[in-house]
Amino acid sequence: MSSVSDWLNRAQTSLTDSESPRADAELLLMHVLEVNRAWLYTWPEKPLTESQQDLLDTLLARRIEGHPVAHLTGVREFWSLPLRVAPSTLIPRPDTETLIEWTLDLDLPDAARAIDLGTGTGAIALAIKSEYPAWSVEAVEFNADAHALAKNNAERLELDVHVIHGSWFEHVTGHFDLIVSNPPYIDPDDHHLNEGDVRFEPASALVAEQSGLADLFHIIDHAPDYLKPDGWLLLEHGYDQAKAVCDYLRQKGFVNVQNRCDLGGNPRISGGQLPGVPE
Numbered sequence: 001m002s003s004v005s006d007w008l009n010r011a012q013t014s015l016t017d018s019e020s021p022r023a024d025a026e027l028l029l030m031h032v033l034e035v036n037r038a039w040l041y042t043w044p045e046k047p048l049t050e051s052q053q054d055l056l057d058t059l060l061a062r063r064i065e066g067h068p069v070a071h072l073t074g075v076r077e078f079w080s081l082p083l084r085v086a087p088s089t090l091i092p093r094p095d096t097e098t099l100i101e102w103t104l105d106l107d108l109p110d111a112a113r114a115i116d117l118g119t120g121t122g123a124i125a126l127a128i129k130s131e132y133p134a135w136s137v138e139a140v141e142f143n144a145d146a147h148a149l150a151k152n153n154a155e156r157l158e159l160d161v162h163v164i165h166g167s168w169f170e171h172v173t174g175h176f177d178l179i180v181s182n183p184p185y186i187d188p189d190d191h192h193l194n195e196g197d198v199r200f201e202p203a204s205a206l207v208a209e210q211s212g213l214a215d216l217f218h219i220i221d222h223a224p225d226y227l228k229p230d231g232w233l234l235l236e237h238g239y240d241q242a243k244a245v246c247d248y249l250r251q252k253g254f255v256n257v258q259n260r261c262d263l264g265g266n267p268r269i270s271g272g273q274l275p276g277v278p279e
């Protein structure tokens with residue numbers, strides 16, 4: 001019978017294609033044993049039961065095939081929120097937390113109104129609501145399964161976010177202090193689509209026409225009709241799209257256009273402000 005540390009070491013050695021073999025193995029163990037990381041290191045000699053070992057070996061085999069850990073455990077933490085994930089949408093990425101950090105730096109009203117377009121798991125909208133309980137936060141999702149997933153995450157985490165089923169601004173009404181989005185932005189011919197976790201994520205969450213810019217430009221085109229004066233639009237995009245997105249924001253009348261870098265130092269979030277009402 002294997003112990004916790006036996007299995008951890010064996011799993012780590014067999015995950016040769018993973019960029020994070022130790023962390024992957026720990027997450028699988030934490031999921032199956034329903035314990036936290038500290039427990040694993042407090043009780044390394046604990047023997048695994050036969051059924052635990054069978055389940056762990058099955059999950060490990062799927063991870064070796066390339067399935068994302070988050071799909072195997074059904075959970076991914078974003079902004080310290082444990083979000084359910086599913087193959088219907090993107091697994092939230094740590095880089096997207098840059099967008100939440102930017103939101104925290106904005107000087108918005110105490111009872112601001114915000115909307116997250118293409119919410120997927122609900123990650124961005126739920127993170128914002130967790131930081132600003134007094135804000136009115138809405139979210140939009142086109143994929144029916146992802147829409148149900150976002151609603152489920154909101155209910156489970158008891159965060160009052162209204163999740164609308166529809167395409168971008170189709171069913172959105174009124175005006176917002178903040179519009180945020182991490183829309184699909186990958187060029188359909190990008191070779192990264194054949195690598196890593198994205199192989200197991202749906203094209204509907206990843207790919208956009210016009211070299212990946214079509215959805216970003218659609219949102220920039222329509223956002224001015226839904227922003228209050230001085231309202232902000234913040235958009236996540238690809239590492240090589242900052243110039244195109246910022247130029248387009250300026251062209252459409254946005255001011256204070258700027259961008260922020262992701263954890264790897266690439267300009268991945270761009271945003272701008274609608275001009276205020278002249279005094």
Ligand SMILES: C[S@@+](CC[C@H](N)C(=O)[O-])C[C@H]1O[C@@H](n2cnc3c(N)ncnc32)[C@H](O)[C@@H]1O
Nearest residue numbers: 089090092118119120142143167168182184205
């Ligand atoms: C890159 S994923 C981002 C998911 C989530 N916001 C996040 O950061 O983890 C893009 C999301 O936009 C959704 N989407 C694609 N086209 C859409 C549309 N026309 N209207 C609304 N959502 C759309 C996809 O289903 C997917 O959930």
